[in-house]
Amino acid sequence: MNxxxxxxxxxxxxxxxxxxxxxxxxxxxxxxxxxxxxxSIACPNFEFVQGNILDMEKLRESMDGCxxxxxxxxxxxxxxxxxxxxxxxxxxxxxxxxxxxxxxELGARVIYTSTSTVYGLADIPTNESQTLKPISFYGASKAxxxxxxxxxxxxxxxxxxxxxxxxxxxxGNRKGVMYDLFKKLERDPSHLEVIGxxxxxxxxxxxxxxxxxxxxxxxxxxxxxxxxxxxxISTTVNEIVKIILDILQLSPEIMYTGQSWKGDVVSAQAxxxxxxxxxxxxxxxxxxxxxRTYEWIxx
Ligand SMILES: NC(=O)c1ccc[n+]([C@@H]2O[C@H](COP(=O)([O-])OP(=O)(O)OC[C@H]3O[C@@H](n4cnc5c(N)ncnc54)[C@H](O)[C@@H]3O)[C@@H](O)[C@H]2O)c1
Numbered sequence: 305m306n307x308x309x310x311x312x313x314x315x316x317x318x319x320x321x322x323x324x325x326x327x328x329x330x331x332x333x334x335x336x337x338x339x340x341x342x343x344s345i346a347c348p349n350f351e352f353v354q355g356n357i358l359d360m361e362k363l364r365e366s367m368d369g370c371x372x373x374x375x376x377x378x379x380x381x382x383x384x385x386x387x388x389x390x391x392x393x394x395x396x397x398x399x400x401x402x403x404x405x406x407x408x409e410l411g412a413r414v415i416y417t418s419t420s421t422v423y424g425l426a427d428i429p430t431n432e433s434q435t436l437k438p439i440s441f442y443g444a445s446k447a448x449x450x451x452x453x454x455x456x457x458x459x460x461x462x463x464x465x466x467x468x469x470x471x472x473x474x475x476g477n478r479k480g481v482m483y484d485l486f487k488k489l490e491r492d493p494s495h496l497e498v499i500g501x502x503x504x505x506x507x508x509x510x511x512x513x514x515x516x517x518x519x520x521x522x523x524x525x526x527x528x529x530x531x532x533x534x535x536x537i538s539t540t541v542n543e544i545v546k547i548i549l550d551i552l553q554l555s556p557e558i559m560y561t562g563q564s565w566k567g568d569v570v571s572a573q574a575x576x577x578x579x580x581x582x583x584x585x586x587x588x589x590x591x592x593x594x595x596r597t598y599e600w601i602x603x
Contacts, residue, residue, distance in 0.1 A: 310334040311522075312367050312412070314357055314403060315376030317341040319477045320417065320469075320514060324374060325350060327515045338366050339377060357399035364406040372413040372522060375403045378446070381479070382421070382567045385442035396445035397452075404456045404464070413463040414453065415521050420470045420507070420534065420572050422447040428538070429575040432468070432530050440567025450530060457528035465525035467517065470534030470574050474511030474593060475600030481541060482594060485548050486601045489556065496556040500564040502542040506572045507534035510588035510596075517584060524582045534574030535586045547594050 311328060315321045316337030325345050328335050337343050337352045345352075355362045357377050367373055378396050379385060385392035400416065407414045421443035422436045436451075438444045449466075456462035473482050481499075488496055517533045525531065549555060564570055576586075588596075 310336065310370050312336045312338060312370040312373040313376060314338045314373065315378060316345075316352070317343045318376060318380070319479075320472060320511065321376045322476055323474075323511050323515050324376070324518055327519065331519065336366060336370060338363070357402055358394060360402050360406070363402055364409065367406045367410050367412060370410070370412055372415065373403060373407055374415045374417070374518060374522070375400060376417050378417075379442070382440050382442045383565050385440060385445065386566050389441040392441050392445050393448075396442070397448035400449035401452050404452055404462060407464075408456060408460050408462045413465075413522075415465050415467065415518060415525065416449055416453050417518075418450050418466050418468045418530070419443065419446045420468050420532070420574065421567075421569055422450055422468060423572075424569065425571075428571060429536070429573045430532065431575040432532055432578055439569065442567065443569075453530075454528065463527045465521050465527065466530035467521055467525075467533045468530060468574075469514065470507035470509055470532070470572060472511055472514045473508055474597055476511065477597075481544060482548070482597055483601070485545060486598060489548070489552060489554060490601075492556075493552070493554050494556050496545070496558045498541060498545060498558060498560050500541060500560065500568075500570070501562060502545065502558075502560055503540055504564060504568070504570040505538040505540050507536070507538050507574045508590055508593070509533060509535045509586060510593035513586045513588055516587075517579065520579075520582055520584045531579045531582075532574040532576055533579060534576055535590070536574055536576040537590070538571070538573035539590055544590075544594065547591055548598075551595060551598050
């Protein structure tokens with residue numbers, strides 16, 4: 305048990321944040337959550353603060369006494385960032401800057417959840433030394449977070465670890481391709497509209513594996529370093545469709561929109577050797593992960 309360890313999670317009410325809070329509580333941490341939206345978790349070792357990471361004073365006050373901060377709060381939609389790039393910039397670039405500034409003042413370790421979209425159209429499999437060349441506003445604002453982590457580390461010695469997450473999926477995620485496909489089939493089991501060509505190829509990592517990574521990074525991640533977090537395997541949308549249709553025992557007529565949304569990186573696969581060197585490897589296969597996601601959606 306780890307009762308004296310106090311950590312903060314920004315974005316604690318979101319998909320990954322909710323799983324992370326539960327896991328840290330299980331591990332015996334005292335957790336302070338910070339989010340614009342209320343948390344569904346109530347527990348003696350969990351203290352929730354409703355706040356905006358753009359409110360520097362409240363953020364600093366809330367971080368006080370925490371040894372570390374998992375910085376997850378963000379505007380997380382690529383299409384929304386395209387529609388309102390200024391809001392996306394404020395939440396992701398300025399918000400991350402604020403978290404780093406507060407961490408500098410209070411001496412906290414920062415685990416920052418960045419994204420694979422910072423690489424843009426990179427060589428595949430992508431390793432961490434590739435140039436950051438985002439093709440979306442979301443990718444750009446998150447990449448600004450990576451760069452500020454490096455700057456705060458090299459200039460002021462702030463203890464930062466960057467995790468570049470690929471596509472995280474699982475129970476609790478009400479966005480993304482799997483949720484979209486299951487919901488469409490629930491509404492109409494005889495037709496299925498697939499966004500894009502079906503040939504988009506991405507790297508999917510199950511939520512439990514992702515939370516494991518967050519804990520390993522907290523304990524062992526090297527300061528000033530960035531790590532890819534994916535399964536290391538790329539899966540096409542058509543392969544996901546097949547897994548889902550096998551689970552549901554359906555054979556609908558499939559229609560493709562042919563076009564993805566602006567800023568979508570249609571081909572992604574992580575080189576995860578750097579994180580594997582910390583002693584971690586993914587455990588949940590895509591088939592098993594989708595099945596578990598379906599159990600949640602069904603309920
Ligand atoms: N889910 C994925 O596939 C994925 C992939 C790559 C990176 N990430 C990163 O992981 C993190 C968590 O992702 P998620 O899927 O849980 O996202 P989410 O959208 O489910 O949760 C984000 C949370 O941040 C909060 N938030 C947003 N702006 C805020 C602000 N200004 N102040 C305080 N709270 C604010 C929201 O209320 C929400 O609860 C994000 O930083 C995201 O960029 C996620």
